[in-house]
Amino acid sequence: MALSGISLWVGLLNSSLSSNHSNTTQFPLDSPCWESLAVTLVLVLCYGLVLIMGLLGNILLICIIVRQRDRPNVTSIFIANLSISDILMCVFCLPFTLSSMLMDQWVFGAALCRLTPFIQCTSVTVSVLSLVLIALERHQLVLHPSGWKPSPAQACSALLGVWLVSAVTALPFLVFQLLSSDPYSELPPPHSQLQACHEMWPSMQDRRAYSAALLVFQYCGPLLLILLCYLRIFLRLQLRRRLLERQCSCSHAEEQRRVAHSKRVSIMLVALVTAFGVCWLPLNVFNAVADWNEEALPVCQHDLLFSFCHLLAMSSTCINPIVYGFLNTNFRSEVRSTLLHCHCQPLEENYESIPLSVMNTDMSRASLRTNCRNHSV
Numbered sequence: 538m539a540l541s542g543i544s545l546w547v548g549l550l551n552s553s554l555s556s557n558h559s560n561t562t563q564f565p566l567d568s569p570c571w572e573s574l575a576v577t578l579v580l581v582l583c584y585g586l587v588l589i590m591g592l593l594g595n596i597l598l599i600c601i602i603v604r605q606r607d608r609p610n611v612t613s614i615f616i617a618n619l620s621i622s623d624i625l626m627c628v629f630c631l632p633f634t635l636s637s638m639l640m641d642q643w644v645f646g647a648a649l650c651r652l653t654p655f656i657q658c659t660s661v662t663v664s665v666l667s668l669v670l671i672a673l674e675r676h677q678l679v680l681h682p683s684g685w686k687p688s689p690a691q692a693c694s695a696l697l698g699v700w701l702v703s704a705v706t707a708l709p710f711l712v713f714q715l716l717s718s719d720p721y722s723e724l725p726p727p728h729s730q731l732q733a734c735h736e737m738w739p740s741m742q743d744r745r746a747y748s749a750a751l752l753v754f755q756y757c758g759p760l761l762l763i764l765l766c767y768l769r770i771f772l773r774l775q776l777r778r779r780l781l782e783r784q785c786s787c788s789h790a791e792e793q794r795r796v797a798h799s800k801r802v803s804i805m806l807v808a809l810v811t812a813f814g815v816c817w818l819p820l821n822v823f824n825a826v827a828d829w830n831e832e833a834l835p836v837c838q839h840d841l842l843f844s845f846c847h848l849l850a851m852s853s854t855c856i857n858p859i860v861y862g863f864l865n866t867n868f869r870s871e872v873r874s875t876l877l878h879c880h881c882q883p884l885e886e887n888y889e890s891i892p893l894s895v896m897n898t899d900m901s902r903a904s905l906r907t908n909c910r911n912h913s914v
Contacts, residue, residue, distance in 0.1 A: 577639060580844055584635045587851050591627040594858030595620035601862065611674055611692040616861050618696050619667035623854040625660035629653055631851055638840060643716060643734035650716040650734035658707035658751075659700075664853070665759045666699045668813060671861075672766040679770045706754065709747055713738050748828045756821045760814055767806040774802060808860050816853040819846040 598620045602613045609617075633653050637643055643650055670692075677686065687695070713736050721731045738744040823846045826833055834842070 576841070580635065580639070583844075583848055584631050587848060587855060588627050588631045591623060591631075591851070591854035594855055594862075595623045595627075598858045598862045609689060611687050611689060612671060614689055614692045614696070615667055615671045615674065618699075619664060619671070619857060619861070622660045622663035622667060623857055625656060626664060626851065627854050629656045629660065630847075633657075634847060637734070638844065642721075642731040644732075645734075647716040651711050651714045654710040654714050654734075655704075655707045658710055659703045662703035662706050662755055663699055664857075665755050665813075666703065667696075668809075669759045669762050670695060670699070672763045672809075676766040676770060680773055706751070710736075745828050748824065752821055752825060756817055760810075760817075763813060764810050767810055771803060771806050805860070812853065812856045812860055815849075816856065817850050820850040822846075 599617055602609065602617045602620075605613065633645065633649075645653070674687065674692075677684065714734060715737045716732050716734050717737075718730060718732050720733045720735065724731075736744065738747075823834075823843060
């Protein structure tokens with residue numbers, strides 16, 4: 538099942554409706570599973586908040602990257618692509634999923650029934666693969682500073698491949714996503730005329746195989762790669778720090794600055810892995826249970842449970858700009874310049890030699906030196 542969640546909700550809706558077929562006098566709005574107005578308002582508020590924060594954060598991050606003084610580097614290109622995919626997630630995952638969940642039907646037509654899940658799955662895959670590319674680029678930069686480094690043109694070619702692969706991955710939604718009134722056929726009028734956008738696979742085995750492939754391709758594999766890359770980066774930076782401590786005698790202030798920066802980079806690496814793993818884990822677990830043991834999900838609470846898992850996954854669109862942008866000193870300086878329009882003092886004086894990648898690429902490219910001024914980790 539795609540991480541976008543809309544198809545999963547429809548499958549659960551079909552299950553809950555079929556469980557009420559024995560008592561057709563119960564309409565969806567009259568069933569004991571119908572949520573209160575307070576719950577509905579909370580859901581709308583949470584979804585709206587994530588949507589606004591995700592859009593504003595990613596749009597601002599793209600604007601800052603575009604107006605950078607230096608030429609765009611590979612990492613900034615990857616981060617801009619990540620923001621574009623997150624914007625698509627905000628636009629196509631949040632509103633459509635919330636509206637379908639609250640209205641218990643699909644009201645956007647047959648074309649969007651096929652197109653929306655396709656775009657959802659594509660944007661999620663692009664976002665995840667962008668995180669992998671960022672991790673791989675940093676890994677190459679830190680562990681092999683004198684080795685091959687991708688050029689901006691090669692980075693754009695890689696991103697084109699990512700979008701193509703993601704679109705191919707989402708193609709089954711264009712084929713098997715259908716708009717029909719079958720889930721409501723046994724309900725009395727007028728509810729029998731409602732329509733649902735749901736998956737119609739040739740067999741349950743095919744659906745489960747596709748869901749398992751998405752689980753590996755969209756979560757398990759990327760998480761393992763990101764964890765491995767950042768773990769190796771962390772170990773290499775720790776080794777460099779210990780070697781530098783032995784080879785040079787720095788002032789107390791310089792030593793404190795270097796230790797503080799090393800801690801900040803370590804926290805950043807942990808935050809990158811944790812943000813991805815924690816945000817997407819609940820929804821993946823929910824999807825797996827729904828595909829392989831749907832009876833284990835509570836009939837009346839599965840909408841709320843899914844909403845929590847889906848909101849946590851979508852919150853990654855708010856977290857990514859913070860982790861990849863706002864926690865970076867250079868980015869914060871650019872934000873102040875953009876918001877205040879104040880260029881009275883040269884901002885370069887407050888800049889660190891750290892690009893938007895949050896990693897000191899100047900130091901990473903350099904060989905190990907005994908001069909304390911030439912290292913920051």
